[in-house]
Amino acid sequence: MGDSTGSTKHLVEIDDVSKNFGANQVLRGVSLSVDRGEAVVIAGPSGSGKSTLLRCINALETIDSGEIRFEGRSVSAAGKDVYGLRAEMGMVFQQFNLFPHKTVLENVTLGPVEVKGIDRSQAVSKAEELLARVGISEKASASPADLSGGQQQRVAIARALAMEPKLMLFDEPTSALDPEMIREVLDVMRDLARDGMTMIVVTHEMGFAREVCDRLVFIDEGVIVEEGPPDEFFTAAKSERARDFVDKILHH
Amino acid sequence: MGDYWNVLRNNFPEIASGFLMTCRIVAVAFLIAMGVGIFVGALRAAPSKMLNRIGLVYVEFFRNIPLLVLIYIVFYGVNQADIVSLDRFVAGALCLGLYTAAYIAEAVRSGVFTVGRGQMDAALSLGLTQREALQKVVLPQAVRTVIPPIGSLIIAMTKNSAILGGALGVNDILHRTRQIYNDNFKFAETFLWATLAYLILTVSVTIIVRKLETRLAIRR
Numbered sequence: 001m002g003d004s005t006g007s008t009k010h011l012v013e014i015d016d017v018s019k020n021f022g023a024n025q026v027l028r029g030v031s032l033s034v035d036r037g038e039a040v041v042i043a044g045p046s047g048s049g050k051s052t053l054l055r056c057i058n059a060l061e062t063i064d065s066g067e068i069r070f071e072g073r074s075v076s077a078a079g080k081d082v083y084g085l086r087a088e089m090g091m092v093f094q095q096f097n098l099f100p101h102k103t104v105l106e107n108v109t110l111g112p113v114e115v116k117g118i119d120r121s122q123a124v125s126k127a128e129e130l131l132a133r134v135g136i137s138e139k140a141s142a143s144p145a146d147l148s149g150g151q152q153q154r155v156a157i158a159r160a161l162a163m164e165p166k167l168m169l170f171d172e173p174t175s176a177l178d179p180e181m182i183r184e185v186l187d188v189m190r191d192l193a194r195d196g197m198t199m200i201v202v203t204h205e206m207g208f209a210r211e212v213c214d215r216l217v218f219i220d221e222g223v224i225v226e227e228g229p230p231d232e233f234f235t236a237a238k239s240e241r242a243r244d245f246v247d248k249i250l251h252h
Numbered sequence: 253m254g255d256y257w258n259v260l261r262n263n264f265p266e267i268a269s270g271f272l273m274t275c276r277i278v279a280v281a282f283l284i285a286m287g288v289g290i291f292v293g294a295l296r297a298a299p300s301k302m303l304n305r306i307g308l309v310y311v312e313f314f315r316n317i318p319l320l321v322l323i324y325i326v327f328y329g330v331n332q333a334d335i336v337s338l339d340r341f342v343a344g345a346l347c348l349g350l351y352t353a354a355y356i357a358e359a360v361r362s363g364v365f366t367v368g369r370g371q372m373d374a375a376l377s378l379g380l381t382q383r384e385a386l387q388k389v390v391l392p393q394a395v396r397t398v399i400p401p402i403g404s405l406i407i408a409m410t411k412n413s414a415i416l417g418g419a420l421g422v423n424d425i426l427h428r429t430r431q432i433y434n435d436n437f438k439f440a441e442t443f444l445w446a447t448l449a450y451l452i453l454t455v456s457v458t459i460i461v462r463k464l465e466t467r468l469a470i471r472r
Binding site for chain 1: 368370371373374375376377378379380381384388389392393396470
């Protein structure tokens with residue numbers, strides 16, 4: 001699991017990371033590395049620390065010990081450089097978190113214009129391209145409130161992609177969606193993975209994990225219990241806890 | 253009824269100029285109150301403890317002194333110190349604005365907290381700094397949710413502006429009306445027009461606030 005420190009051969013290196021919320025220890029010595037082009041699913045029961053781990057990678061949460069590196073650069077000790085690091089990672093949230101006071105198009109251009117200082121007209125044409133890619137070009141001037149949940153989440157993906165990230169973090173991207181909209185979001189994510197985007201996805205969508213992901217990481221109680229190819233995990237999990245988990249999600 | 257009309261007819265230029273003066277006071281104080289209030293409100297909502305404290309000191313200071321005392325301190329105090337000489341209008345409008353800003357800051361702060369954590373997360377995840385995220389994402393939404401409470405504060409401020417006429421003798425609605433009354437000794441006939449003049453202002457503010465509310469409403 002843990003890899004040689006200081007090496008930049010992995011895109012993301014999580015090295016013995018622990019994180020507490022008060023007396024509650026959410027992550028206990030988690031180590032994990034993700035290579036360029038890899039799609040990794042993090043699964044586990046709710047409260048296992050998987051979302052927290054994801055949020056630590058782009059420093060939306062601070063960590064208490066250990067280190068997280070992105071392309072060999074420390075995220076946890078980045079100081080003001082953290083903004084630049086975050087700009088290189090996209091994140092998609094469970095609740096979409098589109099900016100409700102801006103149009104769909106403005107949601108997508110905000111990052112490039114404000115953070116990268118890209119010319120507005122150039123940002124707009126890039127945004128239109130991305131909206132077409134996620135299949136909602138016709139809603140560019142709409143307000144997020146006029147979109148269905150699935151459409152909002154696809155806009156959120158376009159917003160993150162507009163920054164041309166080297167890594168995409170997905171935090172339960174389909175958990176707040178009605179069943180009929182889950183597919184459209186997963187399709188976009190699958191295409192992204194096929195195009196070679198490095199992705200870390202926290203999800204309960206095990207069909208997606210099996211079909212799209214290279215590796216599945218199972219977390220329980222703040223510890224990585226096991227990791228491996230998704231198929232192996234579903235058919236021949238090594239640990240009792242993982243077998244329990246698989247049993248629950250496959251037969252409920 | 254004739255008496256009422258006569259008072260208005262005979263003193264219309266004075267009443268009108270008082271009305272315009274009150275408008276000027278309110279306009280200047282409004283700009284100060286909004287500018288300072290939003291800034292201090294942002295300090296109050298900032299993630300830094302130090303900035304919070306600075307904001308808190310401002311709010312507690314201006315909220316806990318009577319406006320009248322503040323005006324006396326600034327106008328007489330500053331002029332007595334003889335460093336700069338402050339115009340009555342400038343001193344009064346400044347105090348009124350700074351005083352109201354403390355309340356606006358608190359309204360803005362509570363507005364910021366109604367904007368969910370997820371909005372800040374999303375802005376930060378794009379690479380915006382805390383400050384840019386506040387400026388571009390959180391505050392624009394917060395301001396919209398605080399338009400109704402800020403509207404009430406501006407109405408209160410409009411009424412409070414009479415202190416400038418009362419205490420500093422700025423030629424506003426109240427001061428002009430009092431001068432007219434001192435000449436004609438017709439209390440009701442004179443002060444009716446002051447009442448109406450203030451009502452015109454406060455009702456206008458109410459209408460503007462309502463308009464803004466519907467125009468800027470964020471559909472969710």
